[in-house]
Amino acid sequence: MHLIKGSMKTGAVLVLMAFVSVGVELACAWRPPFRGQERASVCPEVPEGVFGICAEMCSGDRSCPRGMKCCSNGCGHVCKYPVP
Known part of the structure; x- marks a missing residue:
């Protein structure tokens, strides 16, 4: 059971990092040209x-x-x- 909780936390952190990364990419893509x-x-x-x-x-x-x-x-x- 302890192993499952640890891997769930790791998975949640990875998903959160993916969302943040996509958000940063979208924010940069919507900037007006320099x-x-x-x-x-x-x-x-x-x-x-x-x-x-x-x-x-x-x-x-x-x-x-x-x-x-x-x-x-x-x-x-x-x-x-x-x-x-």
Whole structure:
């Protein structure tokens, strides 16, 4: 009987650890994407009625090459040179 109680406690601890692990994974999965530090310059204006590709090619200025910004193209976001 003592052996059964010990293994039940071990099983309960393992199940609890599994739930905590899944909870942490879900919490991380639902975080918004990291936008990074934005650069002080300004993105070029998108002309009215113009739509670029609807794809997220960057996730913030830090995801772009040096000197470029992550800017809207009318639908998605792409790396562009800022307006001087």
